[in-house]
Amino acid sequence: MNEVLPSLGGVALFLLAGLGLTEFFPGLRRLTLPSRLGYAYLLGLAVVAGSLYALSHLAKVPLRPPVIYLTFAAPVVAGLIRRALTPWPPLPVPGEGGKRARTGVGGEGSGGGPSKVVIRVIAGLLAFVCLGLFADAVTNPVTGWDGRMTWSTQARYVREEGTVDAEALRNGRWYINHPRYPLLLPVAQVAVLEAFGAEEDRHIFRPLYAALFPAFLLVLGDGARRWAGRVPAALAGLAAAGLPVLTFWQDSGAASAYSDFPLGCFYGAGLVLLLRSRRRVSDAVAAGLLLGAAVLTKNEGFLLAGSALLAALFLLRREGRLRQAARLGAAAALVALALAFFVSWRSEIPERHDEKYSSFVDAGDFWPETFTRIPWLAPVIAREMFIWHRWSLFWAVAPVVFWAGRDGWHGRRRALFWTLLLAFAAPLAVGWGAYTVHWNPLPLIPVTWTRFLVQGSIPLFLLLALALRGALRRMPGRSVPKVLLGLSHRAG
């Protein structure tokens, strides 16, 4: 536990930088502090690590403490100046956030609001799980397979040479697995290790990953509260906290050093931002920064970022289409920039010690195998989703909740439902596409399918919140679940 202070410091550096950045985005600035913290942490990670990645590759700036301190400090100072110069925005008026906050399940006519005690108990449980993740991060070294094979190994080589264009990556004789994988998270690791002058073996970067879980919960809470209400949001958060696959599982959860959970956070948060503020171009810029970070987090990040933009098209309103197109265009431009940068960086890195994808796949198989392989692969996929130490009972229960709560996306939430469904399906489609063209996908499924589900987890849990809303609304006013949650009519 001698890692505690620098570990907290590392998280705080990204958080403070992100809080500075949120000053520039009115939609984020208006949020309550807890909701804002989730986006702030992700933005801090995206912009600071992204800037260092770009400075190192494009300007050949060494990844050493002076530059790292400046990169952390710049958004903090800019945010403080912005805050001093611009009057603090008014709090949400009752009728917007206030109405949502006061009503129970999902807003209109759902009866009394949830009991404060219930909400506090749920918040306490979630905080305790987050504390456990942090304790794990400061106590144990990297043990997950991909963390050791790829991400943290790359970080060590980058740190040693002080550049993302390390000779260890660029010279084909050195043994590196997946040398062309994007380096946003390894650069974040380097930033923390260098900022605190940590020795070779210190793992003070692990809490960066652990802190993604509270960020995930806060972003999920923001979206779910807005679209489904406080209680469904809280219940969806509890469901997420109960899943090892998102928390303590060493092969992609927040306790790992894998890039799937970070990708899921960037992708999900970018999507929520795109959907929740449909008027402001500036907020779309924030979404674009997060989706750009998704591009620099994993190879499939670009496909997911593109899917988020495509999904957001579903919610284009009839009025003000030009402005909305400008919003999506601003976000898309940042995604394109991130992609161009990524291509530029990886173009000088020889491929080696990676899966020989071209020898595994035959694109000609895509049709009709995308359908004919369903009976062959579906049972394997289903088995993955019922592995107890990853998913507990989740996939046994979730379909029933979705079916019973289908009212949750009727009416004006229908478009939102389709948008979220498309966003959840995007990573699964990427996976299915790979399984379709691979000559033998059976060994591939156990090591990849769960990760694709993790990548789509924010839209999945938003859908769950909508379904819970629908189910709760169909329950009588004094039914057991509503009484337990403090949602029963208090009068009469």
Next chain:
Amino acid sequence: MRSFRITAPGIALALFFLFLAVSLPLSLGRSVRRIHAAFRFAGETAYEERARHFGAEYARAVEEIRRTIPKDGVYLLLDGDEEELGGAIWVRFDLAPRRAVFLGFLKDLKTPASFRYPLIRETRWVVIGYAQKPPRLMEGSELLRRLEAGR
């Protein structure tokens, strides 16, 4: 009066609460264990951490290799297992940023005519990684002697 009528949403919510009742205590239990471990192992060195997770022999072997090969050093890496179990990849992380040149499986180095032999002769250090055993460090010349002796 409270309603106990059985409805589809009622069943769905009952199942959902069952899922929470089963999975949340497990998550909270994991948290308790991690927090307890954080206090119990407070102040551990990196060596002690590694020994706790991967075994004392593994930790000792890694320390020895790291003392021998300087941080900016280079080594040849061999996979000592009969099939690919990841032993070489596992130890490479603990040895990074020392750079590795991967030579494949030790079992494939039977023929002295192998193109790998000159490389081994020219390189000072060779590390053999195993999935279930600690890594072994030896000098290239020693490995060649052993190979030629058929060991």
